[in-house]
Amino acid sequence: MKITSSGKPFTVSEGHRQIRSFVLRQGRFTPAQQRAFDEQWSRFGIDYSGQPRDYDELFGRSAPRVLEIGFGNGEALRFAAEHDPARDLIGIEVHAPGVGRLLIALAAADASNVRLYHHDAVEVLTHEVADGSLDEVRIYFPDPWHKKRHNKRRLLQAPFAELLVRKLAPDGRLHLATDWHDYAEQMWDVLDATAGIANRAGKRGSVERPPWRPQTHFETRGQKLGHGVWDLIYDRC
Numbered sequence: 001m002k003i004t005s006s007g008k009p010f011t012v013s014e015g016h017r018q019i020r021s022f023v024l025r026q027g028r029f030t031p032a033q034q035r036a037f038d039e040q041w042s043r044f045g046i047d048y049s050g051q052p053r054d055y056d057e058l059f060g061r062s063a064p065r066v067l068e069i070g071f072g073n074g075e076a077l078r079f080a081a082e083h084d085p086a087r088d089l090i091g092i093e094v095h096a097p098g099v100g101r102l103l104i105a106l107a108a109a110d111a112s113n114v115r116l117y118h119h120d121a122v123e124v125l126t127h128e129v130a131d132g133s134l135d136e137v138r139i140y141f142p143d144p145w146h147k148k149r150h151n152k153r154r155l156l157q158a159p160f161a162e163l164l165v166r167k168l169a170p171d172g173r174l175h176l177a178t179d180w181h182d183y184a185e186q187m188w189d190v191l192d193a194t195a196g197i198a199n200r201a202g203k204r205g206s207v208e209r210p211p212w213r214p215q216t217h218f219e220t221r222g223q224k225l226g227h228g229v230w231d232l233i234y235d236r237c
Contacts, residue, residue: 033100074102144180
């Protein structure tokens with residue numbers, strides 16, 4: 001899979017401007033990361049087709065399925081691949097350097113239970129993921145778009161929340177984490193009003209970081225500076 005300078009691994013509809021929750025701040029894309037795409041994409045990558053996907057066939061087994069949206073550099077996915085081998089993990093990320101880094105790490109670990117999309121999460125969920133097929137969805141530290149005029153770009157809006165709920169299996173779980181209290185407030189506003197899920201900690205509640213989410217370097221640094229982190233868990237009901 002060759003990454004070009006256009007930096008658009010997602011569908012662009014002619015004549016239609018869609019508000020997106022991300023900007024492709026690609027950063028430095030190294031030769032090693034391009035080699036990882038060239039050599040490892042056929043093993044770990046999923047090419048977006050816009051058609052319903054048979055993940056049991058893709059992984060070669062039937063297992064509980066976890067989807068992480070916006071995995072960044074892949075720290076949480078790498079951790080889960082090692083510590084949760086009984087579940088299949090799907091990651092979605094639009095930023096090529098992060099995908100490249102994770103491809104390198106997965107190859108080094110000889111992981112077998114992880115597959116990656118380099119694509120827009122809304123399109124993947126809408127067109128490739130069957131309703132009721134995900135045991136868990138994880139969204140860790142999404143872009144907070146902290147300027148008020150940019151809040152409309154935040155990923156967690158009512159239509160997206162409703163889409164997530166449709167994709168969760170009965171008794172499935174939605175886990176979000178943010179280090180922006182204002183974004184946590186919006187998450188509560190949206191998710192507490194979304195039918196089909198219930199906040200495990202009660203209305204406008206959060207939980208301690210669960211053991212399946214590793215603490216990141218930036219999170220550790222932020223906590224030393226007195227920054228808060230909010231983990232929100234919602235159960236399908």
